[in-house]
Amino acid sequence: MNIASSNGIELPAWLSHIKPSAMETLLSTSSNPEYISFALGLPALECFPITNFQQCVNDVLQHDALAMQYAPPLEKLKEHIIQIMKKRGVECTREQILLTSGAQQGINLLVKLLLENRGKVMLEELAYPGIMQAIASYRPQVITIPTHLESGIDIDQILHYLKAGNRPSFLYIVTDGSNPLGLSQTNEARCQLAELAEKYNMPIIEDDPYGFLNYDKNIKPISAYNKNHVFYVGSFSKIFAPSLRCGWIIGPSSLICRLASIKESSDINMATFAQRIILSYLSKFNIHEHIAKVRDACLEKRNHLIGHVLKHFPDTIQYKLPQSGIFLWVELENHNTTQLLEMALKEIKVAFVPSEAFASSHAMKKINGMRLNFSRPSIKEIDVGIEKLGRLIKQL
Amino acid sequence: MNIASSNGIELPAWLSHIKPSAMETLLSTSSNPEYISFALGLPALECFPITNFQQCVNDVLQHDALAMQYAPPLEKLKEHIIQIMKKRGVECTREQILLTSGAQQGINLLVKLLLENRGKVMLEELAYPGIMQAIASYRPQVITIPTHLESGIDIDQILHYLKAGNRPSFLYIVTDGSNPLGLSQTNEARCQLAELAEKYNMPIIEDDPYGFLNYDKNIKPISAYNKNHVFYVGSFSKIFAPSLRCGWIIGPSSLICRLASIKESSDINMATFAQRIILSYLSKFNIHEHIAKVRDACLEKRNHLIGHVLKHFPDTIQYKLPQSGIFLWVELENHNTTQLLEMALKEIKVAFVPSEAFASSHAMKKINGMRLNFSRPSIKEIDVGIEKLGRLIKQL
Numbered sequence: 001m002n003i004a005s006s007n008g009i010e011l012p013a014w015l016s017h018i019k020p021s022a023m024e025t026l027l028s029t030s031s032n033p034e035y036i037s038f039a040l041g042l043p044a045l046e047c048f049p050i051t052n053f054q055q056c057v058n059d060v061l062q063h064d065a066l067a068m069q070y071a072p073p074l075e076k077l078k079e080h081i082i083q084i085m086k087k088r089g090v091e092c093t094r095e096q097i098l099l100t101s102g103a104q105q106g107i108n109l110l111v112k113l114l115l116e117n118r119g120k121v122m123l124e125e126l127a128y129p130g131i132m133q134a135i136a137s138y139r140p141q142v143i144t145i146p147t148h149l150e151s152g153i154d155i156d157q158i159l160h161y162l163k164a165g166n167r168p169s170f171l172y173i174v175t176d177g178s179n180p181l182g183l184s185q186t187n188e189a190r191c192q193l194a195e196l197a198e199k200y201n202m203p204i205i206e207d208d209p210y211g212f213l214n215y216d217k218n219i220k221p222i223s224a225y226n227k228n229h230v231f232y233v234g235s236f237s238k239i240f241a242p243s244l245r246c247g248w249i250i251g252p253s254s255l256i257c258r259l260a261s262i263k264e265s266s267d268i269n270m271a272t273f274a275q276r277i278i279l280s281y282l283s284k285f286n287i288h289e290h291i292a293k294v295r296d297a298c299l300e301k302r303n304h305l306i307g308h309v310l311k312h313f314p315d316t317i318q319y320k321l322p323q324s325g326i327f328l329w330v331e332l333e334n335h336n337t338t339q340l341l342e343m344a345l346k347e348i349k350v351a352f353v354p355s356e357a358f359a360s361s362h363a364m365k366k367i368n369g370m371r372l373n374f375s376r377p378s379i380k381e382i383d384v385g386i387e388k389l390g391r392l393i394k395q396l
Numbered sequence: 397m398n399i400a401s402s403n404g405i406e407l408p409a410w411l412s413h414i415k416p417s418a419m420e421t422l423l424s425t426s427s428n429p430e431y432i433s434f435a436l437g438l439p440a441l442e443c444f445p446i447t448n449f450q451q452c453v454n455d456v457l458q459h460d461a462l463a464m465q466y467a468p469p470l471e472k473l474k475e476h477i478i479q480i481m482k483k484r485g486v487e488c489t490r491e492q493i494l495l496t497s498g499a500q501q502g503i504n505l506l507v508k509l510l511l512e513n514r515g516k517v518m519l520e521e522l523a524y525p526g527i528m529q530a531i532a533s534y535r536p537q538v539i540t541i542p543t544h545l546e547s548g549i550d551i552d553q554i555l556h557y558l559k560a561g562n563r564p565s566f567l568y569i570v571t572d573g574s575n576p577l578g579l580s581q582t583n584e585a586r587c588q589l590a591e592l593a594e595k596y597n598m599p600i601i602e603d604d605p606y607g608f609l610n611y612d613k614n615i616k617p618i619s620a621y622n623k624n625h626v627f628y629v630g631s632f633s634k635i636f637a638p639s640l641r642c643g644w645i646i647g648p649s650s651l652i653c654r655l656a657s658i659k660e661s662s663d664i665n666m667a668t669f670a671q672r673i674i675l676s677y678l679s680k681f682n683i684h685e686h687i688a689k690v691r692d693a694c695l696e697k698r699n700h701l702i703g704h705v706l707k708h709f710p711d712t713i714q715y716k717l718p719q720s721g722i723f724l725w726v727e728l729e730n731h732n733t734t735q736l737l738e739m740a741l742k743e744i745k746v747a748f749v750p751s752e753a754f755a756s757s758h759a760m761k762k763i764n765g766m767r768l769n770f771s772r773p774s775i776k777e778i779d780v781g782i783e784k785l786g787r788l789i790k791q792l
Contacts, residue, residue, distance in 0.1 A: 007624045007648050008597050010565075012512040018657050027468050040466070048464040054457045061450045068444040068637035070436070072423050101497060101641075105663040112533060116408040117513050133661030137508060169406075201404050228403045241464035243669040245497075252403050258411060264420050265529030267501040271667055273639040 014137050021129050022357035029351040030376065036385035039351040041179070041209075041326055042376035043238055044301070047294045049285070053241070056280035064276055071272045073099045080282040081234070081248050087288060088211060089220030090232060095253035098260055099270045102245040103209050103235035107172075108134045109262050110205050110231050113255065115140060115169045122161070122171040123360040124153060126369070128179040128207065131172045132360060143168055144361045147178075149320045149329070152185045155192050162200045170203040170231075175221050177210035177325015180358045180371040184323045187219050194225035204230045209238050210325035212291050215299050228252055236278060238326065238375075239291050244274040298326055298375050305374040305382050312390025326375035331355075335396055336367045348388040410533050417525050418753035425747040426772065432781035435747040437575070437605075437722055438772035439634055440697070443690045445681070449637070452676035460672055467668045469495045476678040477630070477644050483684060484607060485616030486628060491649035494656055495666045498641040499605050499631035503568075504530045505658050506601050506627050509651065511536060511565045518557070518567040519756040520549060522765070524575040524603065527568045528756060539564055540757045543574075545716045545725070548581045551588050558596045566599040566627075571617050573606035573721015576754045576767040580719045583615050590621035600626045605634050606721035608687050611695050624648055632674060634722065634771075635687050640670040694722055694771050701770040701778050708786025722771035727751075731792055732763045744784040 003016045026039040060067050078094045085092055100106040111134045115121065121135055122143045135142075143161055146154045153173065161168075173193070176184045185193075197204050206222050211234075223232040235247035249259060263269070281287070305328055306321065316333040332340075337354035344350045355369030377385060399412045422435040456463050474490045481488055496502040507530045511517065517531055518539045531538075539557055542550045549569065557564075569589070572580045581589075593600050602618050607630075619628040631643035645655060659665070677683070701724055702717065712729040728736075733750035740746045751765030773781060 005648075005651055005654075007650065009510070009599050009625065009651070010563075010597075011509065011654075012515075015509070015654060018654065020653070020657055021660060024657065024660050027466070031462070031467050042466050045461065045465060050457065050464065053464065054454070057453050057457065058450070061446065061453065065441065066427070066639075068446065068449065068639050069441060070423070070438050070633075070638045071427050101663045101667070104661075108662050113407065113411070114405070119408075130661065130664075133657070136661070167406075201406075203405050229405065237466075241669070242466045242664075243462075243464050243667060243672075245663060245667040252401075254403065255401055255405070257416070258401075258407075258414065261414050261416050261420065261529070264417060265500070265526065265532070266504050266662070267497045267641060268526075271497070271639060271641040271670060273637070274667060274669070276639075 012137070014139050018136060021133060022353055023129060026351050026353065029345070035349045035351055036377060036381045037351040038372040038374070038377060038385060039353050040376065041238070041373055043242060044294065044297050044375045047297050048241060049290055052281065052285050053277070056277050056284060059280050060273070060276045067273055067276060069272070070269070073269060074272070074275045074279055077275055077279045077282070080279065084287065085234070085250065089218070089224045090250065092250045093253070096250050096256055098249045098256050098263060099275065100247045100249060100263065101267065101270050102237055102242070103207060103233050103247040104130050105266070106233040106247050106249045107131055107205060107207060109259050109266065110170070110233070110249065111135055111138070112262050113259055114203055120166060120168045122158065122168040124173065125360055126180055126355065126358040126366065127172065127360040128174060129357055140169070142361055147181060147183065149181065149183065149318065152183060152189050155189060158196060162196065162202065167200065168202060170205050172205045172207065174207045175211070176208060176214060176219070177322055177327065179325070180327060180353065180355070181320070181329045182322030182325055182327040183320065184219065190219065190222045191225055194222050194230065197226050197229035202229065205233060206230050207233045209235045212239050213295050213298055213326065214324040215295065215302065216323040223250060239294060240278065240281070240287070244278065246270060246274050246278055301374040301379065301382065302328065304379055305372060305386065308382055308386040309372070312387050314394060326373055328372045328374060330370050330372060332368045332370070332393065334368060335393065337370045338367065340370070340393065340396070344389060344392060348392055350385045350389050408533070410535050414532060417529060418749055419525060422747050422749065425741070431745045431747055432773060432777045433747040434768040434770070434773060434781060435749050436772065437634070437769055439638060440690065440693050440771045443693050444637060445686055448677065448681050449673070452673050452680060455676050456669070456672045463669055463672055465668070466665070469665060470668070470671045470675055473671055473675045473678070476675065480683065481630070481646065485614070485620045486646065488646045489649070492646050492652055494645045494652050494659060495671065496643045496645060496659065497663065497666050498633055498638070499603060499629050499643040500526050501662070502629040502643050502645045503527055503601060503603060505655050505662065506566070506629070506645065507531055507534070508658050509655055510599055516562060516564040518554065518564040520569065521756055522576055522751065522754040522762065523568065523756040524570060525753055536565070538757055543577060543579065545577065545579065545714065548579060548585050551585060554592060558592065558598065563596065564598060566601050568601045568603065570603045571607070572604060572615070573609060573718055573723065575721070576723055576749065576751070576765070577716070577725045578718030578721055578723040579716065580610070580615065586615065586618045587621055590618050590626065593622050593625035598625060601629060602626050603629045605631045608635050609691050609694055609722065610720040611691065611698065612719040619646060635690060636674065636677070636683070640674065642666060642670055642674055697770040697773070697775065697778065698724065700775055701768060701782065704778055704782040705768070708783050710790060722769055724768045724770060726766050726768060728764045728766070728789065730764060731789065733766045734763065736766070736789065736792070740785060740788060744788055746781045746785050
């Protein structure tokens with residue numbers, strides 16, 4: 001069952017399938033100024049509130065004797081999260097909140113809470129690689145659900161599986177500005193999913209990093225409609241700063257206690273210095289004004305990107321205007337985007353993430369899609385990068 | 397096999413054994429000024445280099461445009477860790493280092509790398525609860541090894557198990573200033589363990605949060621003697637600041653790559669803001685001068701604590717002078733320290749951790765030991781707290 005490493009140590013078998021993710025590999029291109037990167041979901045550099053942030057950091061260091069010490073999670077930070085969630089349409093109490101080191105940790109803790117070894121999970125056919133990494137060591141059976149660019153996740157298919165007696169440990173979904181499709185589910189779909197979760201006792205992990213960056217209207221997440229089966233995963237990474245690693249889970253209070261123990265076993269607690277800085281920021285400034293600024297900047301870039309894609313890419317592409325989030329999904333007529341990425345990195349120093357990276361089952365390998373991030377690149381980089389990429393595609 | 401939660405969601409069976417740890421419960425007493433706490437392994441508040449720290453934070457915010465952004469792990473920080481480890485007697489390269497969110501995460505990642513579901517692990521009879529939490533979900537078979545207050549871990553017993561054909565996924569050990577016994581292994585034992593690891597192809601997780609706080613002489617860790625089987629876990633928590641959550645693993649480079657993927661799936665990466673602050677500190681200031689200051693402060697408190705324990709506790713106690721670390725282990729003649737803690741919290745508002753919290757197997761329940769931390773309380777608190785505790789014990 002086990003595999004042997006080069007120095008003779010025996011490793012668990014699941015590790016034989018693990019490779020560095022496309023994200024891990026492409027992160028270096030994002031911080032290398034020689035490349036234009038549409039690859040990772042990095043926030044817009046120009047939107048970070050550096051001056052206000054600095055004021056908060058100094059405030060913490062001057063007035064908080066415990067700034068460098070271990071401490072329990074800050075209850076006052078949870079109070080602010082309650083207010084932030086109210087704007088998102090979700091009511092909760094402090095006992096329903098767990099602070100996490102970013103959304104990825106939130107996902108990871110929930111997987112550990114819910115998934116038995118060799119259990120079943122339900123994922124969209126194209127899914128966020130972070131969920132696939134989080135479940136890999138459990139070697140689960142993955143039930144894949146198609147998602148259509150127009151109509152969203154295939155609820156009939158979910159119902160079909162549930163009616164056939166399948167009980168997944170959870171369904172994972174990014175309801176708004178999904179990753180990688182940039183898709184937002186209809187309000188009807190949200191209500192249906194909330195009902196199915198209730199009826200079939202099926203937990204849902206609702207990952208919502210982009211829910212505050214809605215360009216159209218604010219639709220409530222699934223969590224607003226089902227308090228018992230839906231675990232909401234939130235994050236300050238896209239609306240404040242990813243370098244602090246701060247997120248949260250909202251779930252039933254009886255399970256939040258258990259998650260707290262799992263969190264403690266993972267890394268003791270969330271860095272309290274970062275917690276204190278965010279608390280100071282939320283006390284001094286209006287985060288919703290900041291979010292509006294981020295949203296406006298992203299909207300401008302979204303429109304700019306789409307304009308350039310339509311101008312420079314072949315007429316045969318398929319895409320859908322994202323109503324939320326930071327990704328545009330484009331499907332080429334008949335090109336393998338993994339090969340295209342290889343050429344793009346080498347010949348024009350442009351990065352994106354090919355569809356292969358998001359395939360949640362081995363059977364399904366969509367080869368002609370590409371995820372383009374529009375929050376991180378500047379308007380200038382969008383101009384240059386998309387023109388180059390379009391020219392490369394047309395040469396193929 | 398599974399257990400049902402109060403709201404009907406099925407949870408994995410291993411969770412039925414999980415309770416909040418004594419540490420989690422006692423953390424709140426440590427930040428409550430009404431209590432005198434000898435419970436947690438918190439650093440001395442008065443030793444934090446707040447002014448220098450503030451200078452570094454401002455430096456980062458003023459000169460580093462990426463302070464709030466995602467970024468790959470900082471290679472320059474690894475260079476500093478190489479130098480720090482040289483002082484500890486361990487030679488390594490950048491490729492052998494993984495940055496982690498503190499030592500607990502380091503342990504957790506290593507467990508995930510090495511331990512198969514239902515595998516075997518080797519622990520001392522009394523062990524750090526964090527390792528027990530990290531392995532719980534794998535439901536392993538725990539092979540327990542006695543440790544003697546005078547002679548250290550029972551190497552003959554380890555050899556006996558190995559000769560009988562047992563191959564644990566790893567042996568976990570805190571070589572210096574162990575937790576909870578405050579014990580440092582002899583140099584001979586270190587060399588023997590390094591040899592056994594090599595001969596029987598047995599990985600060792602060497603957890604070294606206290607190795608830089610040696611009060612006697614600096615003995616090299618096991619990692620110095622075996623590069624292929626020993627994974628060193630280091631941390632800035634006890635020598636700089638725990639609120640940043642920054643630690644590191646040193647291991648064979650081929651396995652560090654795999655650990656990087658596991659780390660990414662856990663929480664993307666270590667908070668880069670914290671990395672940048674520590675890098676700035678290490679560039680501007682001499683951390684070894686700071687460590688010497690922390691060590692001197694701890695030594696003074698250790699001596700003070702032992703003086704007071706000898707003065708106020710019954711003559712029948714057993715203890716061993718810790719040569720490293722921040723814990724004093726005391727065994728009472730015939731009192732149950734779990735019951736004593738309950739009384740102490742209620743009647744005199746004094747906290748410590750009872751031996752029961754450290755029992756690594758259900759069979760072994762040492763009930764008469766207590767772990768007293770001496771880094772966190774002030775000299776004044778040691779005076780008052782130990783006198784009260786001594787009086788309470790004598791009343792029993």
